[in-house]
Amino acid sequence: MKKAVFIVMLLLSVFLFISCVPSNTNDGGNSSGDSISNPAPLEILEKRVETENNFGLTAKLFYVVTKNISDKTIIAYKVEIIGYNAFDEQVNIDFKDSLIGLVQDVEISPGEKDGENTYWLSVYADGVSYIEASIIEVRYKDGSKWEK
Known part of the structure; x- marks a missing residue:
C-alpha cells in the first residue's frame, strides 16, 4: 500500500512539474506577446500621459503615436x-487592469x-x-485583419 501511494504521489509530482513549465512560444523569448513571426503592423513611436483639470475634475489623457510599417493601408x-x-x-484605468483604445475612420498609408492628435481620457x-x-488588432482597407 505504501508503494502504491508513493508511486501515485511521484506521478502527481511529475505531472504538476510538467504543467508548470512554460511552453515554447516560438517567439525567441519575446514575452511582450508580439511574436517575431507575427509583428504588429503599427510601430509605437511615442506614449505619453498629460493631466488636464476642468471644473474641479482631474483627467488623464493618454496619447499613443504610431507608424504604419506594413505594406497595406x-x-x-x-x-x-x-x-x-x-x-x-x-495601476487601474477606469477600474480595469488596462484600457482598450479604438481608432477608426482613418486611412493610414504605409x-x-x-495619433499625434488622438487621445483617450479617463477621470479614474x-x-x-x-x-x-x-x-492588439488592426483592420486593413482590403478587409483583412491582423491580431496579436
Whole structure:
C-alpha cells in the first residue's frame, strides 16, 4: 500500500512539474506577446500621459503615436494601454487592469504616422504617471485583419 501511494504521489509530482513549465512560444523569448513571426503592423513611436483639470475634475489623457510599417493601408486599430505609477506599479484605468483604445475612420498609408492628435481620457486614472502600450488588432482597407 505504501508503494502504491508513493508511486501515485511521484506521478502527481511529475505531472504538476510538467504543467508548470512554460511552453515554447516560438517567439525567441519575446514575452511582450508580439511574436517575431507575427509583428504588429503599427510601430509605437511615442506614449505619453498629460493631466488636464476642468471644473474641479482631474483627467488623464493618454496619447499613443504610431507608424504604419506594413505594406497595406490601415483603416482601424485597437491599442491596449496599461498605466503605472511613480513606483513602477501597475495601476487601474477606469477600474480595469488596462484600457482598450479604438481608432477608426482613418486611412493610414504605409509609412504614415497616426495619433499625434488622438487621445483617450479617463477621470479614474489619477495615479497614472506613465503608460505602456501595445497594438492588439488592426483592420486593413482590403478587409483583412491582423491580431496579436
